[in-house]
Amino acid sequence: MTTRSLTDVVKAYDVRGTVPDQLDTAVARALGAAFAEVVLGPEDAPGCVVGHDMRDSGPALVEAFAAGVRSRGHDVTLIGLCSTDGLYYASGALDLPGAMFTASHNPARYNGIKLCRSGARPVGQDSGLADVRVLAEHLLASDADDTTADGVPGALVERDVLADYAGFLRGLVDLSTIRPLRVVVDAGNGMGGFTVPAVLGTAAGLPALPVDVEPLYFELDGTFPNHEANPLEPENLRDLQAAVVAHGADLGLAFDGDADRCFVVDERGEPVSPSAITALIARREVSRAVAEGADAADVSVVHNVITSAQVPEVVAATGARAVRTRVGHSFIKAEMARHDAVFGGEHSAHYYFRDFWFADTGMLAALHVLAALGEQEQPLSVLMADLSRYSASGEVNSTVADAPAATERVLAWGVEQGVEVDRLDGLTLVHAGGPDDPMWWLNLRASNTEPLLRLNVEAEDPATMARVRDAVLAIVRAG
Numbered sequence: 001m002t003t004r005s006l007t008d009v010v011k012a013y014d015v016r017g018t019v020p021d022q023l024d025t026a027v028a029r030a031l032g033a034a035f036a037e038v039v040l041g042p043e044d045a046p047g048c049v050v051g052h053d054m055r056d057s058g059p060a061l062v063e064a065f066a067a068g069v070r071s072r073g074h075d076v077t078l079i080g081l082c083s084t085d086g087l088y089y090a091s092g093a094l095d096l097p098g099a100m101f102t103a104s105h106n107p108a109r110y111n112g113i114k115l116c117r118s119g120a121r122p123v124g125q126d127s128g129l130a131d132v133r134v135l136a137e138h139l140l141a142s143d144a145d146d147t148t149a150d151g152v153p154g155a156l157v158e159r160d161v162l163a164d165y166a167g168f169l170r171g172l173v174d175l176s177t178i179r180p181l182r183v184v185v186d187a188g189n190g191m192g193g194f195t196v197p198a199v200l201g202t203a204a205g206l207p208a209l210p211v212d213v214e215p216l217y218f219e220l221d222g223t224f225p226n227h228e229a230n231p232l233e234p235e236n237l238r239d240l241q242a243a244v245v246a247h248g249a250d251l252g253l254a255f256d257g258d259a260d261r262c263f264v265v266d267e268r269g270e271p272v273s274p275s276a277i278t279a280l281i282a283r284r285e286v287s288r289a290v291a292e293g294a295d296a297a298d299v300s301v302v303h304n305v306i307t308s309a310q311v312p313e314v315v316a317a318t319g320a321r322a323v324r325t326r327v328g329h330s331f332i333k334a335e336m337a338r339h340d341a342v343f344g345g346e347h348s349a350h351y352y353f354r355d356f357w358f359a360d361t362g363m364l365a366a367l368h369v370l371a372a373l374g375e376q377e378q379p380l381s382v383l384m385a386d387l388s389r390y391s392a393s394g395e396v397n398s399t400v401a402d403a404p405a406a407t408e409r410v411l412a413w414g415v416e417q418g419v420e421v422d423r424l425d426g427l428t429l430v431h432a433g434g435p436d437d438p439m440w441w442l443n444l445r446a447s448n449t450e451p452l453l454r455l456n457v458e459a460e461d462p463a464t465m466a467r468v469r470d471a472v473l474a475i476v477r478a479g
Contacts, residue, residue: 004140010133013124013330016103016112019057023111025064026140031113032068032099034135038128039097039117040074047075047154049090051082052101053191053258055222057111062101065113070154078158081220082165083191083259085361088120089165092357095119102258105190105230108223120357121337124330162195166204172355173367175209178374184252184265186216186240188229192255192362193218199363211370214247216240222257229257232348234271241269250373251380253366261349262362264369266380275308276387278345281368282311285343285353286318296320302335302344302352304328305425306443306456310389311345326425327445333358347395347456391465393457398476403446403453406476410444413475426454438464442472 006027009017015031017023040048050066052058066076079090084100091098095118103110115123115132123129185200187193193215198204200211216239217226227236231254244252244265252265264272282301289299296319303311304327312322325335329352332344336358344352351365352358373380400406407427414421414429422428426445433439440459447454453476459465 004137006133006137006140010129010136013122013129013328014112014114016106016110018109019061019111023061025060027136028061028064028113029068029071030136030139031132032065033071033139034068034132035065035097035099035115036069036072036074037135038131039115039123040069041072043097043118045074045097045118047077048097048099049077049079049087049094049159050099050101051079051087051090053083053222054081054189054194054220055101055103055108055111058101058222061111065099065101066156070156073152073154075154076156078156079161080158081191081194082162083195083363084114085260085356085359085363086161086165086191086195087114088116088357088359088361089168090159090161091116091118091120092359093161093164093168100258104260105188105228105257107228116359120359122330122333127330162198163204163206166195166198166206169199169361169364169367170206172353172364173371175211175367175371175374176207178210178371179377180210180212181251181370181374182212182214182247182249183370184214184216184240184243184247184249185218186231186237186243186252186254187218187259188231188236188255188257189217189219189221189224189226190229190255190257191220191259193220195259195363196255199367210374214243214249216243224257229255231256231261231263237263237265237271241265241271245269251369253369255362260360260362262351262366263349264366264380266384268381270381272380272384273308273388273392274345274347274349275311275392276384277349277365277369278303278307278351279311279314279387280372280384281351281365282315282320282343282345283318284368284372286315286320289342290319300339300341302332302339302341304332304346305422305428306347306395306445307345308347308390308392308458309439309441310387313389314387324424329360390458390460391462393455393465393469396455396469396473397447397452398455398473399451400453400476400479401451402479403451406453406479407444407446409475409478410472413471414442433460440464440468442468444472444476
């Protein structure tokens with residue numbers, strides 16, 4: 001028996017690979033059968049819900065995966081085209097495990113699967129994904145008959161959840177009374193072009209909002225003909241920035257390929273940092289929880305180690321608790337569930353909500369930004385001014401032969417600076433500062449998959465940030 005390894009396809013948090021050499025219908029079917037045995041069976045779930053993004057390879061892979069699930073006697077509900085947060089909505093609303101076929105912003109030759117348990121709970125390496133991989137490898141190698149003992153497959157049903165998804169989100173943030181806003185939305189030819197007309201428009205049969213949407217690249221096209229659907233890269237925001245200024249818009253929104261991340265541009269065409277958006281939404285969600293009767297001291301907000309220092313400062317000012325955790329959605333979701341946190345945010349523009357099964361949704365974050373802007377008269381740049389307190393480097397990657405050795409060199413340098421040392425996720429050094437001595441902090445983390453060290457630096461002023469960044473990069477790259 002020859003084992004076909006899936007270690008290059010099944011990652012820490014999801015499945016991702018090139019089609020068809022790494023991810024084909026045989027692999028998809030095996031993964032479906034394994035998912036049924038590892039997740040659906042132990043949870044006693046009657047079935048699962050499956051959706052896909054706009055990639056051409058999606059429908060065939062979904063069909064194969066569904067066949068694998070059904071071969072184990074479990075039903076499959078197909079919801080067709082959807083965003084990743086649309087799949088999470090279906091998993092939560094239907095109380096079923098789910099599988100979303102997407103490779104997010106990766107090029108057209110890629111596809112992948114994001115798996116979740118019922119209620120949109122994540123499936124990662126430590127929560128079942130490794131077991132799914134091992135069983136799928138066995139099924140691929142054995143060529144065994146992968147049907148149920150009684151030979152009766154599960155049922156296959158189709159269900160459209162777009163209108164319900166749009167209505168659910170609209171019920172969480174009231175935009176009906178805000179001042180009129182003009183917003184440019186860059187969908188990057190991804191699933192935002194499918195969900196935005198339903199949520200912000202009337203495509204789902206919902207009442208019209210005082211929001212005038214200028215669409216940019218709404219045509220669904222998994223080849224991404226205009227630009228990569230990854231707004232984290234500055235060059236992919238340039239069309240949106242220009243369009244916001246050209247249309248005299250109040251703001252711009254950019255979604256990634258599967259529309260689970262949302263980036264914001266202000267009325268000047270300037271990007272707003274995801275940390276500032278995290279602070280804005282955190283303040284709103286804490287305020288809402290308190291208005292509903294919670295004691296602020298009992299309310300929690302989760303953020304990761306490379307989110308701006310302004311996030312815990314803003315949370316503390318509300319009287320709530322800021323919970324710091326490692327980078328990665330599985331850590332954010334686990335901490336949110338542990339603390340029953342109302343909200344969680346990451347530097348990468350993933351935003352998580354208790355009211356959305358602790359899952360991430362770029363669209364709900366966008367609604368909060370629109371509401372915050374429309375509930376007052378100032379432009380977005382003024383509204384966000386007090387939430388953009390520090391200068392940040394962004395993530396700077398360095399290719400290194402010996403990451404641990406480079407990290408220890410940076411630690412030795414930091415100790416000479418009199419810093420506080422933290423090892424929660426990589427190496428974090430904090431220089432508290434004082435009068436005429438600006439505060440700064442840095443985080444240095446090794447990549448799990450590449451010979452890279454990722455550096456993030458933040459400081460009270462641009463000069464200090466640049467000085468620390470350049471000093472550390474010189475140390476890291478000296479070896």
